[in-house]
Amino acid sequence: MAADLVLRGARVIDPASAFDRVADIYVRGGVILDIAPTDEPLPATHAIDVSGLVLCPGLIDIHVHLREPGGEQKETVATGTRAALAGGFTAVCSMPNTDPPTDRPDRLREVAAILSRDAACIVHPLAAAILDRDPARLSDFAALREAGALAVTDDAMPIQDEDIMARALMAAGDAGMTFVAHPELDVAGDAGVVSDPPLAAELGVPYVGPEREAEGIAAWHRAAQVVTGRTPARLHLAHLSSAEAVAAYRVFLADAVLAGLTAETCPHYFSLTAAAVREFAADAKMNPPLRGPDDVAAVTAALVDGTIGVISTDHAPHAPAEKAAGLASAPFGIVGLETALGVVIEYLVRPGALSLMDALAKMTIGPARALGLPGGRLLVGEPANLTLIDTAAAWTVAPDRFLSLSRNTPFRGMMLHGRAVMTVLNGRVVMEDGEVLI
Secondary structure, X not given: OOEEEEEEEEEEEEOOOOEEEEEEEXXXXXXXXXXXXXXXXXXXXXXXXXXXXXXXXXXXXXXEOOOOXXXXXXXXXXXXHHHHXXXXXXXXXXXXXXXXXXXXXXXXXXXXXXXXXXXXXXEEEOEEOEEOOEEEEEOOHHHHHHOOOOEEEOOOOOOOOHHHHHHHHHHHHHHOOEEEEOOOOOXXXXXXXXXXXXXXXXXXXXXXXXHHHHHHHHHHHHHHHHHOOOOOOEEEEOOOOOHHHHHHHHHHHHHOOOOEEEEEEOHHHOOOOOOHHHHHHHHHOOOOOOOOHHHHHHHHHHHHOOOOOEEOOOEOOOOHHHHOOOOOXXXXXXXXXXXXXXXXXXXHHOOOOXXXXXXXXXXOHHHHHHHOOOOOOOOOOOEOOEEEEEEEEEEEOOHHHOOOOOOOOOOOOOEEEEEEEEEEEOOEEEEEOOEEOO
């Protein structure tokens, strides 16, 4: 049986099966027909020579803000998903802090309709665990699952009460969903901006320490101890950023009170320090904030030893006028879909902290397993969602060339090595050399 398409001669890496060799990938009808040695060619209608490139499962980002509905001046489903394809991502999970928030089945269905119409890549919409932006009220997880949500999250409204955390874990377990927690207790009682006391004083903005994040993880740990044995709860902790957070998470993991406990970090937390705020101002303002060199080292170490198994972007676009409001007043967040792979290769793979396979695992099978998503691996008979990478390509981050609607990045002007040069979705080449073809 002839294939529709064959990608010939790439170094094929599938972290899920530890497959790493030069091979040809055959595609027919949108699915993988065969993975064969290059010296045993099979018939194909169309062949593309991809020798010298790395081919892996399509990248997956489980923490993306697409902003629609309600924030279209920042990003839309169309622009955000095209940015995802440009960055090598074939699937993303969209956060529910839309306007109105995606906290009810009817709103989830409205988001699904927008996705069906405009999404260029696969999008799994997450549902809001908090009802009406009230951290004391939980939404109906079972109804949201029936409406299509794979996970619920307290994104934008981190739960502060441990009793409610326990209730959320039980409800998520009963509904067969993962709870994605943003472990941020407001222990200081203020809206801190910079996690470096001298720099905060220099810039005239409030300081916020890492204890808020570490205490949040400890609170979720205590909540999990309450529900252990009562529900098959799964918990995923978002964007670990500090040495204290990593330490708290290691304690949580070692306690083994939850069978499904995972965590993520983001490229900016293992590549940048708070000093970036001095140069990039609000374009380096995020929550949790950038930390110090010891925190970068701790996050990197947790990636290296496997404690943190997921790299996400927390892609958080904001319009230029919003970020121009000044460091104290500008909204938190940076864009990341189009820079993530380059930052991972530049700061983890090229220095030798992680092998390419281990790094790609945290952007493919790791996120897929954390939220129970399809994809993340290369299997005959499965959809041909693939990313092809030139690991040696040197390029300079130029926000004016982003496909994202927003430009808020602290990587502006940085030279990176490694980028996606082709993205294949359901057997179709949808991005090539930075140009999205759909």
